[in-house]
Amino acid sequence: MDTSNKRLIQRLMSRIxxxxxxxxxxxxxxxxxxxLKSMNLTQSxxxxxxxxxxxxxxxxxxxxxxxxxxxxxxxxxxxxxxxxTFQLMDPEDDAQSVELTxxxxxxxxxxxxxxxxxxxxxxxxxxxxVWIRIAWGDAFSRPNHLKPTYVVHHLQTPYVFxxxxxxxxxxxxxxxxxxxxxxxxxxxxxxxxxxxxxxRDLMMRQYQQVFPTxxxxxxxxxxxxxxxxxxxxxxxEPAANxxxxxxxxxxxxxxxxxxxxxxxxxxxxxxQTNKTMTEREEPFKCVVKFASTNLLESLRxxxxxxxxxxxxxxxxxxxxxxxxxxxxxxxxxxxxSSKTDQPQN
Amino acid sequence: MSVLNPFSKxxxxxxxxxxxxxxxxxxxxxxxxxxxxxxxATVNVRLAKSLPLPLENEEDRPRIDLVAFIINLTxxxxxxxxxASLKFLxxxxxxxxxxxxxxxxxxxxxxTERLDAVRKLAASLHCPLLFAEDQTPDxxxxxxxxxxxxxxxxxxxxxxxxxxxxxxxxxxTVPPDIDQPSFD
Numbered sequence: 153m154d155t156s157n158k159r160l161i162q163r164l165m166s167r168i169x170x171x172x173x174x175x176x177x178x179x180x181x182x183x184x185x186x187x188l189k190s191m192n193l194t195q196s197x198x199x200x201x202x203x204x205x206x207x208x209x210x211x212x213x214x215x216x217x218x219x220x221x222x223x224x225x226x227x228x229x230x231x232x233x234x235x236x237t238f239q240l241m242d243p244e245d246d247a248q249s250v251e252l253t254x255x256x257x258x259x260x261x262x263x264x265x266x267x268x269x270x271x272x273x274x275x276x277x278x279x280x281x282v283w284i285r286i287a288w289g290d291a292f293s294r295p296n297h298l299k300p301t302y303v304v305h306h307l308q309t310p311y312v313f314x315x316x317x318x319x320x321x322x323x324x325x326x327x328x329x330x331x332x333x334x335x336x337x338x339x340x341x342x343x344x345x346x347x348x349x350x351x352r353d354l355m356m357r358q359y360q361q362v363f364p365t366x367x368x369x370x371x372x373x374x375x376x377x378x379x380x381x382x383x384x385x386x387x388x389e390p391a392a393n394x395x396x397x398x399x400x401x402x403x404x405x406x407x408x409x410x411x412x413x414x415x416x417x418x419x420x421x422x423x424q425t426n427k428t429m430t431e432r433e434e435p436f437k438c439v440v441k442f443a444s445t446n447l448l449e450s451l452r453x454x455x456x457x458x459x460x461x462x463x464x465x466x467x468x469x470x471x472x473x474x475x476x477x478x479x480x481x482x483x484x485x486x487x488x489s490s491k492t493d494q495p496q497n
Numbered sequence: 498m499s500v501l502n503p504f505s506k507x508x509x510x511x512x513x514x515x516x517x518x519x520x521x522x523x524x525x526x527x528x529x530x531x532x533x534x535x536x537x538a539t540v541n542v543r544l545a546k547s548l549p550l551p552l553e554n555e556e557d558r559p560r561i562d563l564v565a566f567i568i569n570l571t572x573x574x575x576x577x578x579x580x581a582s583l584k585f586l587x588x589x590x591x592x593x594x595x596x597x598x599x600x601x602x603x604x605x606x607x608x609t610e611r612l613d614a615v616r617k618l619a620a621s622l623h624c625p626l627l628f629a630e631d632q633t634p635d636x637x638x639x640x641x642x643x644x645x646x647x648x649x650x651x652x653x654x655x656x657x658x659x660x661x662x663x664x665x666x667x668x669x670t671v672p673p674d675i676d677q678p679s680f681d
Contacts (some may be wrong), residue, residue, distance in 0.1 A: 382533040386545040386554055391522070457521060458546065459574065 158205055160218050160297050165201040168225055173200070176228070180221045182213055215297060219273050223285050226302060227277055230348035233315045237343040237351055237475075240310040240329070242336035248308060250334055252276060255307060258332035259284070266324045271295040281306050288321055301325070304348065305333070311341070311355050313348060342476035350408035355475045360405035362396070394462050398455035401464035402472055407448040413477040415440040415467065420483055435483065448472060499549050502587045503594055506560035513652035514541040514559045515644065519567035520578035522546055524600055524631040528567075531641040538654050540645070548582035562652040564590055565644060567598045567629075568615055570607045576615060583622070593660030594651050595624045597669075598640065600631040619669035626669040 168176055170193055177183055177191070187207050191200060208218070226232075260272050269289030276282055284303040287295035301321060304313040312329060326338045345351045353359050385391070421429040421436035429436065444450040451468055454460040460468070471477055501516075515532065517525040522544070529542040541559055543550075550558070564586060569575040579597070586595065597619045602612060619626040627643050630636025647667070651660040 380530070380533050382540060383529045383542045383544065384554075384558070386516075386543055386550045386558075387547075389551070391546070459521075 156297070157208075157215060157218060160215070160222075161205050161208065162201055163298055164218065164222055164225070165197060165204060170197070170200075172225075172228075176221070176225050179224050179228075182211060182217055182221070183207060187211075215271075216273070219271070219285060219287070219297060219300070222300070223273060223275055223283060226285075227275065227283055230304075231346055234344055234346060235313050235315045235348045235351055236317070237341040237355060238312040238314060238326070238329075238338050239341040240312065240333055240335040240338050243310070244334045244336065247334040250307060250332075252282065252307065255282065255332055259328055262331045263324065263328040266327060269293065269295055271297070286321075286325070303329075304352075305329070306356075307333075309356065310335070311352070312338070313352065315348075342478040344477065345410050345412075347409045347411075350410055353408040354410065354472060357475075359403045359408055362399035362404045364396075364400055391456075394458055395456040397462040397464065398452045401455065401469040402448050402452040407446065407452065407472075409445070409449075410447040410471070410477055411445070412441060412443045413447055413471055414442075414479070416478075416480045418480065418482045447477075499552055499555070500585055500587050501548065501550065501561060501564070501590070503561065503589045508560050508562075508653065509539070511654065512539045512541065512559070513563075513648045513654060514543065514561050515563045515565060515648050516543045516545060516561045517565050517567060518545050518548060518579065518582055519569075520546055520575050521569055521572065524567055524569075524629075524637075527631070527637050528641060528644070531637050532644065534641075535645055538649065538652070540648070547578050548585035550585075562594060563644075563648045564595045565598055566595070567600065570599055570601045570611055570615070571604055573611070576611060580618065591622050591624065593662075593664030595622065596627060596644075596647055597624055598627045598629050598644070600629050602628050603630075616669060616671055620671040623664060623668045625664065625667040 173193060174188070174191070177188060183191075187210075190207075191203060193200070195203075256274050259274070263270055263272060263286070267288065268291065271287040271289075273285040274282060275285075282305050284305070286301045286303065287297045288299075288301065289295040299316065301317045302315045303325065305311070314325070317325060330336065330338050341355070343351055343355065417438050417440060418435045421432065423430055442451075448471065451460070451464075451471075455462050455464050455468075467479070467481070470479070517528060519525040525544050529544060532540050532542050543558065543561065566579040566582065567575075568579050597615065599612070599615055601607065616626060625647065627640065629640035629643075631640075647663065649655050650658055650663045653659075
């Protein structure tokens with residue numbers, strides 16, 4: 153076993169927490185029952201790594217087996233690193249009929265045409281997602297397995313989620329994806345987050361949505377009603393209204409955990425008291441960033457508690473509506489208050 | 498515009514009614530839950546985000562004996578909302594039937610000017626100013642006890658004393674040197 157494989161094992165072992173080690177190795181299935189039992193989990197990480205290297209040498213496991221182990225771990229714990237979303241555009245007629253084996257072959261052949269030294273591994277997860285692990289190399293070096301790119305794609309949907317992709321590799325991946333999924337273009341969907349499940353749910357609208365109704369539904373189950381007859385709410389109706397509005401804008405129940413939303417402002421500075429800035433011709437550039445452990449939850453709470461005005465401003469409500477968290481805001485025409493957000497492609 | 502009046506309705510027998518006004522509607526709920534536990538008298542709690550109160554509740558609203566404004570010092574909005582709500586109270590309330598309760602006063606992020614502003618407000622209206630801890634159950638119990646003792650007097654449940662008499666003893670006073678820079 154060469155040093156690069158040893159380093160791969162070391163890297164893997166340092167990432168996998170001790171408690172998850174046994175289940176992950178069990179799922180991997182490359183170790184015999186006896187070998188699995190011989191891994192004493194009370195030992196230090198270092199000792200365990202040495203042990204695993206020895207076992208791998210004994211079983212004559214190669215890089216492709218090790219990458220399998222990495223994929224198993226990453227699929228089970230996808231909430232690491234930053235996930236970016238891309239959207240496939242203009243499907244061709246046969247885009248709906250792309251199936252897994254065809255996609256696999258096409259993707260591999262397309263990407264090998266572009267880069268000679270590349271190692272691609274695909275796996276279909278139980279939730280219908282296709283996981284692709286790509287280790288990139290270039291003309292002079294072998295694929296670097298220490299910095300792989302992970303791509304998650306649900307077949308027959310236009311969404312692709314990617315993590316740790318460099319600018320150099322982006323056009324290569326884009327081309328391979330577009331060709332193998334039978335689409336014509338791909339664009340950045342401007343949505344990124346640390347939780348893959350959250351951005352997937354947001355993109356595919358897999359969260360509880362609330363729709364405006366003329367007859368307010370019984371909100372009792374998610375509105376803590378006053379049980380005690382001695383406690384009376386004076387403004388119960390406006391509060392319920394605000395909650396309804398906030399839920400309409402951001403969704404009800406558990407919301408996808410988004411970490412941040414960025415607004416890049418390229419609008420003119422408007423303030424009557426500050427003449428020098430207002431009269432400047434060029435736009436005033438600044439970036440507004442909202443950050444939270446669960447941004448949508450915070451925004452919904454702001455709206456329902458009355459800190460933010462309701463109905464919710466389209467700037468905030470377009471985060472779940474359009475499924476993106478990066479906006480560029482530019483002046484739209486000469487009107488004084490015509491701030492609109494324009495899709496940036 | 499409806500102004501809340503302290504004597505427009507008849508009092509109930511052995512009943513005390515308190516109105517908690519808080520723009521954030523966080524602390525008032527836990528306070529209300531603790532207040533209604535009182536057994537010596539029937540305590541009715543009304544919760545509001547701000548004044549004026551909606552007209553449609555006018556009928557079933559009991560006579561309010563004490564109005565407590567809860568101000569979260571970490572939020573400027575909370576103070577402004579309380580200040581704006583004061584206009585919708587009958588002057589009769591300021592004879593001992595209003596008190597201010599401040600939370601988060603020990604938070605280091607709070608600018609000292611805001612606390613001074615609240616103290617000045619309370620002093621100018623001759624109202625008591627209470628400090629409370631809203632995060633711990635003990636803090637809620639303490640705040641409840643303090644409110645209850647004022648409420649009982651304001652509702653006339655304590656013999657030999659009146660709200661006006663109590664307020665002349667408990668009202669907030671501003672130290673004369675509050676506007677001078679401190680040397681710390």
